[in-house]
Every structure is written in C-alpha cells, then in structure tokens.
Amino acid sequence: xxxxxxTEQAAPKTKRPTRAHRREEIxxxxxxxxxxxxxxxxxxxxxxxxxxxxxxxxxxxxxxxDKLLWEVLEYRDRVDVQHLEGKHIPGGMxxxxxxxxxxxxxxxxxxxxxxxxxxxxxxxxDGHPASSWVAHRFSVLRGEISQAVLELATExxxxxxxxxxxxxxxxxxxLMDGLQLQWxxxxxxxxxAEATRFAIESILTATLGSTVEITGS
Amino acid sequence: xxxxxxTEQAAPKTKRPTRAHRREEIxxxxxxxxxxxxxxxxxxxxxxxxxxxxxxxxxxxxxxxDKLLWEVLEYRDRVDVQHLEGKHIPGGMxxxxxxxxxxxxxxxxxxxxxxxxxxxxxxxxDGHPASSWVAHRFSVLRGEISQAVLELATExxxxxxxxxxxxxxxxxxxLMDGLQLQWxxxxxxxxxAEATRFAIESILTATLGSTVEITGS
DNA sequence: CCACACTTACTTACTGGTTAGTAAGTCAGT
DNA sequence: ACTGACTTACTAACCAGTAAGTAAGTGTGG
Numbered sequence: 001x002x003x004x005x006x007t008e009q010a011a012p013k014t015k016r017p018t019r020a021h022r023r024e025e026i027x028x029x030x031x032x033x034x035x036x037x038x039x040x041x042x043x044x045x046x047x048x049x050x051x052x053x054x055x056x057x058x059x060x061x062x063x064x065x066d067k068l069l070w071e072v073l074e075y076r077d078r079v080d081v082q083h084l085e086g087k088h089i090p091g092g093m094x095x096x097x098x099x100x101x102x103x104x105x106x107x108x109x110x111x112x113x114x115x116x117x118x119x120x121x122x123x124x125x126d127g128h129p130a131s132s133w134v135a136h137r138f139s140v141l142r143g144e145i146s147q148a149v150l151e152l153a154t155e156x157x158x159x160x161x162x163x164x165x166x167x168x169x170x171x172x173x174x175l176m177d178g179l180q181l182q183w184x185x186x187x188x189x190x191x192x193a194e195a196t197r198f199a200i201e202s203i204l205t206a207t208l209g210s211t212v213e214i215t216g217s
Numbered sequence: 218x219x220x221x222x223x224t225e226q227a228a229p230k231t232k233r234p235t236r237a238h239r240r241e242e243i244x245x246x247x248x249x250x251x252x253x254x255x256x257x258x259x260x261x262x263x264x265x266x267x268x269x270x271x272x273x274x275x276x277x278x279x280x281x282x283d284k285l286l287w288e289v290l291e292y293r294d295r296v297d298v299q300h301l302e303g304k305h306i307p308g309g310m311x312x313x314x315x316x317x318x319x320x321x322x323x324x325x326x327x328x329x330x331x332x333x334x335x336x337x338x339x340x341x342x343d344g345h346p347a348s349s350w351v352a353h354r355f356s357v358l359r360g361e362i363s364q365a366v367l368e369l370a371t372e373x374x375x376x377x378x379x380x381x382x383x384x385x386x387x388x389x390x391x392l393m394d395g396l397q398l399q400w401x402x403x404x405x406x407x408x409x410a411e412a413t414r415f416a417i418e419s420i421l422t423a424t425l426g427s428t429v430e431i432t433g434s
Numbered sequence: 435c436c437a438c439a440c441t442t443a444c445t446t447a448c449t450g451g452t453t454a455g456t457a458a459g460t461c462a463g464t
Numbered sequence: 465a466c467t468g469a470c471t472t473a474c475t476a477a478c479c480a481g482t483a484a485g486t487a488a489g490t491g492t493g494g
Contacts (some may be wrong), residue, residue: 019468038342042260043453055454057470065454100261113308114341121338124331124401142399142406170407171416174395181394182359182387184341185352189359190387199388202423203416236442260479272480274444282480435494442489452479459472 011116023061024052027075027114030068035115037128037191038067042191066129071117073133076116092155095148096172096200096214103176103196120177138173149207157209175199234316236254240278242268244292247285252332254284254431255339256347283346290350293329309372312365313389313417313431320393320413330397337394355390366424375425385424 010132029050044055044065051058052168062068089091090098106113123134146169153160176196205214219398247266250259261272261282268275279285307315321328340351391411396417400407414431421429 022469036343038255038257038322038339040255041342044455045453053469054277056456056472059455060468060470063337073226084321094491102386118338121335121341122255124334124398125255130403137306138399138402139406144422167412168413168419170396170399170412172390174393174399174412174416175388175391176395177398178391178393178395179387181337181341182355185348189356191231195384195387195391198384199314199420202388206419206422239443257457262482270443271445273446273482276481337476410436437494439465440489440491443487445484445486447481447483447485450480453477454475455477456473456475456480458471458473460469462467462469464465 002097006206014039019061023071024075026058026061026068027053029073030072031076031115032070032111034072035111035118036116039128044068069129070133072115073119073130076112079112089144093148093214095145096204098191099176099200100197100214103179104193106180107183107192110184114184115178117142117184141173142166142169143147145172149204152212152213153208154202154207158210160207162209168203171203172200236278237338239268240288241292242291243275243278243285248293248332249328250327250334251289252398255335256345257339263283285348286336286346289332290347293333293374296329301431305376306361312362312433313421316389316416316429317410317414320396321410323397324400324409331401334394334397334401345376354406358390359383359386361420362389366421368428369421370425373425373427375427381424387422389417389418392420 026047030051033046034044036048045059046066048055048058051062054108054215058068062071063103076102119130120134122128124129125131146165149165149168150160152158153165166215175192178201179192183192201212243264247259247264249267253259254263261275264285265275266274279288297420302431306312335349336347339345340347342348352383363382366382366385367377368374370382396407396409396412400409400412418429418431
C-alpha cells in the first residue's frame with residue numbers, strides 16, 4: 001500500500017453527496033436516534049432510514065456501530081464548541097455565564113440534551129463504549145470549572161479550603177446534568193435556564209462567601 | 218433414618234423455595250442485571266441464570282419483562298424506606314441530614330446506585346417503561362424537599378421568593394443524581410458523601426441567606 | 435395413613451422478531 | 465476503466481413471549 005502524495009486540502013463540490021457530507025448526515029441522524037432510543041436500543045436500520053439508505057450503507061461509512069458512536073460523541077463536541085465565537089472556553093465569570101447561556105440554548109435543543117443524558121446514563125453500564133468518553137469529559141469539565149472558581153476566588157481575595165474548588169466544580173456539573181434529567185422528564189416542572197442560573201449562583205455564593213450574581217450574557 | 222413423629226408446621230423446612238422468597242431472589246437478581254447492563258440490554262436469560270432457573274421460569278413469576286421492571290422499581294423503594302427507623306420521611310433539617318446519610322450509605326452500595334442511575338438515564342428515551350415511575354419519583358421528591366425548605370425558612374423567619382423552595386428542591390435532587398453519575402464513572406474523583414453535604418449546604422445557605430450546616434446524623 | 439385431585443414451579447422447545455456484521459454485486463461519476 | 469457509494473441477500477446470534485409437559489408439593493376425603 002503506497003502512500004499517495006499530498007492532495008489538496010480544499011474539498012471540491014461534486015453532484016453526488018461527498019463522503020464528508022454524507023458522513024455528517026449520518027452523524028446527525030445517529031445523534032437523533034441514539035438520543036431518542038439510546039445506543040443499544042437505537043439500531044443502524046433506524047439511522048440509515050433517516051438518511052434514506054440501508055444499514056449496510058451506514059456500515060460502509062463507519063465500519064461498526066461502536067465506531068459510529070465514537071464519532072457521534074466527537075461530533076457533539078465539535079458542534080458544541082462551534083457556536084462559541086472565541087472558539088476557546090472562557091474563564092472566570094465568563095465561564096459561568098457561558099454555562100447558563102448554554103442551558104438557555106439547550107431548552108430549545110431537546111434532542112441534543114436527550115442524547116447527552118441518555119448516553120451519559122447508559123455509559124455507567126458495564127463495558128459501555130461511551131464510558132471512557134464520558135469519564136474523560138467529566139474530568140476535563142471539572143478541571144476547567146474549578147480553574148474558573150479559583151480565578152474568581154483570587155479576584156475576590158478569598159482563600160479556599162483545599163479541594164473546595166474541585167468540589168464546587170463537581171457540584172456545578174452535577175447540577176446541570178441532574179436538572180437536564182428532570183427537565184427532560186417534565187419540562188413544565190423545571191425552568192432549565194433559570195434553575196441552572198439559580199443553582200450555580202448558589203454554589204458560587206456559598207463557596208466564595210459573598211453574593212454572586214450571573215448577569216445575562 | 219426414621220423421623221421421629223413431630224407435627225411442626227411453624228418451621229416448615231420446605232425443599233422448594235416459597236413463592237415470595239423466589240420472587241425476592243429474582244427481584245434482587247434483576248436489580249443487579251438491570252443495574253449493570255440496563256433494562257434493554259439486560260436479558261431475562263441473565264436474570265434467570267443468576268437464580269439458577271430458565272428465563273421462562275422468571276416469566277412464570279412476573280408475566281413479562283416490563284412487569285418485572287416495575288416490581289424492581291417498587292422493590293427498590295421498599296428497601297430504601299426499610300432502613301429508615303421512623304419508617305416515614307423526616308421533615309425540616311432532618312430531611313437533609315437523611316439525604317446526606319443516604320449518600321454516605323450509597324457509597325458502599327454501588328450496585329443500587331448504578332441501577333438507579335442507569336434506569337433513570339434510560340427512562341428519558343421514547344416510550345421507556347420506567348419513565349413515568351421516574352417522573353413521579355422526581356415529583357414526589359421535589360414536593361417533600363421543598364416542604365422541608367419551607368419549614369427551615371419559617372424556622373428562621375426567612376421569606377422566600379415565589380417558587381424558590383421548589384427551585385432549591387430541584388437543585389438538591391439534581392445535585393445528588395449528578396454526583397452519583399460522576400462517582401460511578403470515577404469513584405476517586407468524587408467523595409460522594411462529602412460532595413453531597415457540601416452541595417446541599419451551599420444550596421440551603423444561598424436560599425436561606427444564612428450559613429447552614431448539616432451536622433453528622 | 436393413604437389415595438386422589440389439584441396447584442405450583444418450573445423446563446424444554448419453539449415462534450416471530452430484531453440485530454450487527456459480511457460478502458458480493460450494481461451503478462454512477464471521474 | 466476504475467473507484468467509491470451504495471444495495472441485496474445472507475448469517476449467526478440473541479431476544480421476549482408462548483405452549484405444553486413434568487415433577488414436586490398441598491389439600492381433602494375416606
């Protein structure tokens with residue numbers, strides 16, 4: 001298998017859907033299917049039907065169901081970061097503003113929230129293909145958020161007990177995930193954006209020892 | 218080899234397990250299976266194997282897989298309330314002490330926590346048989362916890378904004394569920410009991426406007 | 435004390451359905 | 465003419481649920 005020489009990076013537009021485009025369609029469909037039925041219950045036939053091909057066609061592009069899931073998870077990350085103008089995660093108070101904003105947006109993106117909730121829940125089953133992804137994601141988020149907490153503490157000349165920032169970070173993540181679950185099951189019982197803002201403010205206020213308010217982004 | 222004549226009906230050494238006992242065995246097995254594999258992925262064959270019978274034997278006792286799940290959920294409730302001495306849910310500060318205590322106990326009952334997390338996550342999929350149970354459970358918990366928040370507020374002569382108690386209650390539940398998820402995926406990253414206490418204290422402190430401490434049970 | 439009827443707790447065997455994955459062939463576009 | 469994007473057709477596995485049979489227990493009348 002000789003390696004071909006470097007090809008141009010710019011993708012030429014063709015009549016037939018390009019490989020990249022078709023893959024994106026399938027990824028979007030898979031996100032919907034895994035979101036509404038879960039990974040195990042959502043079948044490749046379901047995914048394929050949504051893009052008008054057969055399940056073997058999906059496998060042609062992704063090789064196996066597990067690999068498809070992996071790419072779906074990466075795809076979600078990519079889309080998630082996309083709407084972030086700066087293209088990088090903000091720090092300090094901006095991070096928490098961003099979290100609340102995301103919650104507000106999520107209230108109109110039920111499918112994405114559901115996919116995330118379902119896959120996260122499923123991921124704690126034995127040997128689930130998404131478990132390491134979710135665990136890694138939690139770990140990264142805890143790091144970023146605890147960093148932001150530390151920044152706020154420094155700004156306000158507050159000295160935090162050992163591990164307090166990490167604890168607060170874990171709590172904030174837990175809050176958001178848990179609220180999403182309740183909201184998915186009963187959208188009228190929980191105001192996703194408002195509850196998220198309230199809860200994050202509570203955690204920060206208690207952690208920093210002085211009132212914290214998260215103003216509209 | 219002759220058995221002495223004795224009419225003991227108080228201590229029936231039945232060779233065959235009684236119906237009630239067998240059902241409990243199956244429920245415990247099903248809890249393990251649904252907890253480790255989820256409802257859809259966990260099969261009746263798995264459950265049956267754990268009690269040494271065939272899957273048809275399980276169906277003999279429970280009729281269908283859906284009905285088995287329902288009884289598993291009720292079973293969990295029964296076991297959960299069992300270790301409560303008063304046999305009724307406490308109110309006010311005692312409720313929050315109870316929640317923290319439960320979290321501490323849960324740290325040594327991974328299986329139960331996992332089953333709850335998996336089924337709750339799965340329940341947000343379309344038409345899942347557990348969804349109404351989980352939704353109802355959330356609703357009841359929100360009611361009980363917001364009631365306790367109101368009691369605390371009254372005790373301390375604090376007047377809460379409209380819906381604040383409900384919001385705090387939802388946050389507390391979200392906290393506990395979310396922390397369990399993180400703990401299941403990485404037990405070293407989260408101290409379940411400590412994080413729960415910290416987070417609930419934070420919510421209560423922020424809600425009531427004065428420091429709240431949850432002392433050991 | 436036992437015989438008979440009945441019930442319970444299963445098992446074996448099967449049905450109809452669904453699944454991921456494979457292999458081979460078709461056809462359009464370059 | 466060749467490559468890539470599929471389809472059709474198939475497989476081997478697994479699933480919940482059903483039906484029918486069996487063995488072991490239980491209650492009852494004599």
